[in-house]
Amino acid sequence: MEYRSQKVAYWYFAAALPLFVLQIFLGLYLAFSYTFTVPQAVVDVFPFATARAMHTNLLVLWMLLGFMGGTYYIVPEETGSEIYSEKLAFLQLFALLAIGVTALAGFFLGWTKGRPLLEIPPPLNYFVVAGALLFLFNVGMTMVRASRWTATQGTLLGGLVFLALLYLFGIPFYRNEVVDWYYWWWVIHLWVEGAWELVTASIFAFVLMNLTGVDRQVVEKWLYVEIGLFLFTGIAGTGHHYYWIGAPRYWLWIGGIFSALEPLPIVLMLVDTMNHIKERKNPIVNRLTWTYAVGCAVMHFIGAGVWGFLHTLPQINYYTHGSQVTASHGHLAFFGAYALLNLMTFYYAMPRLKGIREYDDTRGKYGFWIMTSAMMLMGLTFGVAGVLQSYIERVLGLGFMTAQSYMRLWMGATFFLGLVFLSGVLTTVTDLLTIRPKARA
Amino acid sequence: MSKKTAFWIFLIGTLSSAALFLWATYDTQRQIAALSHVDKLSDEVVAGKRAFQKHNCNDCHTILGFGGYYAPDLTRVVQRVGEDGIRFRVQHPERAFANSWRKMPQQNLSDGEISDLIAFFTWVGNVNNNDWPPQDSRKRLSRGEQMMVASVGVSPGAAVFQTKGCMNCHSLHGTGGTFGPALDKIGASLSAEEIRKYVTDPKAVNPKAMMPPQKDNLTGRELEEVARFLSAQK
Secondary structure: OOOHHHHHHHHHHHHHHHHHHHHHHHHHHHHHHHHOOOOHHHHHHOOHHHHHHHHHHHHHHHHHHHHHHHHHHHHHHHHOOOOOOHHHHHHHHHHHHHHHHHHHHHHHOOOOOOOOOOOOOHHHHHHHHHHHHHHHHHHHHHHHHHOOOOHHHHHHHHHHHHHHHHHHHHOOOOOOHHHHHHHHHHHHHHHHHHHHHHHHHHHHHHHHHHHHOOOHHHHHHHHHHHHHHHHHHHHHHHHHHOOOOOOOOOHHHHHHHHHHOOHHHHHHHHHHHHHHHHOOOOOOOOHHHHHHHHHHHHHHHHHHHHHHHHOOOHHHHHHHOOOHHHHHHHHHHHHHHHHHHHHHHHHHHHHHHOOOOOEOOHHHHHHHHHHHHHHHHHHHHHHHHHHHHHHHHHHOOOOHHHHHHHHHHHHHHHHHHHHHHHHHHHHHHHHHHOOOEOOOO | OOHHHHHHHHHHHHHHHHHHHHHHHHHHHHHHHHHOOHHHOOHHHHHHHHHHHHOOHHHOEEEOOEEOOOEOOOOOHHHHHHHHHHHHHHHOHHHHOOOOOOOOOOOOOOHHHHHHHHHHHHHHHOOOOOOOOHHHOHHHHHHHHHHHHHHOOOOHHHHHHHHOOHHHOOEEOOEEOOOOOOOOOHHHHOOHHHHHHHHHOHHHHOOOOOOOOOOOOOOHHHHHHHHHHHHOOO
């Protein structure tokens, strides 16, 4: 840590981690509901829908907190100055947490906008927007005042502004369901395959640069190519969500072609990471942080790249659309691209924030491998369930519940793996919150 | 490659993709009225959409394939279970799903809200969306039928039973839905002719019947085959 105001990041990370744990508990309830019978009396009070809204919103909340914390850590070092206002950063953290808690309690009481993943109702949404503006103002002012522009911070700021702008399309009530889904994807798709990728790419570039000591010019050159490819394939790639919603038929072509190219930037990111690590100028001090960097690049490639590609072509998507195949892809991609990225950032920044040069990574290693193996296997069990569903329900037309009865075994396996995943998460979160120096032998 | 070249790759890649996307968005906006039948988008349909959102239906069910995967897709729900079927399930989920291992919450919707919901589902069901979902497609199921008869060697009646959505509600030998009665012994009480009549228009035989009439769903030949098949289940 070189700047006092970087300390703010610690509180963002510390707030994000318990939310991550809570997200997994709700996920377990969902997997349980797929496998076992939840009695009517419980379903009436706490339906699957409510738990799903909480599971997904917690995901967004903890990851955004992670991104923001990451930003507050990176920006001072990139600009060579303190954050514009530490007070504002704390105020914004409390505001976000308050909104989050209110939203979760609201979901439980039936206060919802009722749009999947965007359940936060309008009055609260205005606070979300205010919080985002506060954040962008604070980060923007820091950069403007320092006026030492780098590609890394430019990408970061660009991604964050893009992220905030897109959120606006999810706020209005649309009378037409088709139009509603059209713009729903401007938030969801352009977030995860646009804005979030920009934020990720720049955070990743920053960590890689500092970890390996590879020249900034080299890292940032590849950063430009990566984000160029991300946006080239990702923006028009939104079309792969427009096949079956009542949009014109040419979306089958646009979506099919551009999204078939979507793995390219991810492959580049993987190759690039490996190259930088091979050509490192710094010694490997904290091996676990490096493991996270490589793990993130690999799982990002598998979850987002390979799994996404598998069902993105219209001829396949016709049968797999809206099935557990999507759940399989969603879990692997979010974990690989964004959960591991955040955890990598935490493992990079938290020891530095506590003034620990070399940390004890025994527990952390178990955490990483348990989480990653359990999630990889969950991707497979969700995937088998999804293929069964596509074949039994869609190809054979045997009815929804018939398909579900054949999928039950695999959703049960998912539940079991979820328990294993939880143990990995608890290990990791405990390790991060109580990170300690390596004992001298 | 220099950093400057890399920057141009970024700029050109982003702008070209964005230009294509924005043009297609503009064109889609123009065409959506016809594709989704905006002339039939009444206030009742919009009220139905509001009810659909208010009760967070979409976090268990998918519609147009998006949402939760916990419960059946609702794009063609009116075609599949009929208006009465929707009404009964929403009004009395505890009874409708008493025998099911997966439950639906009782959300206490008013009769007006349910009518609005039905108007909304009817409207969505008519959106021209490239014939998705496959299980409710009239074109594709007949091909599925032929495939099953040819490759698995089941009787044509069994193929109709399996592919025309009967199993969404009914079961045979423990496989299928729990919404309607199991049909393992139906042949013992009804003849093929009686089954044909009932399936064509259930209410004409039993005014309290919940089953949607199948006269538009099945061709004459299909009706005959499925009746013969079921009458043999004794």
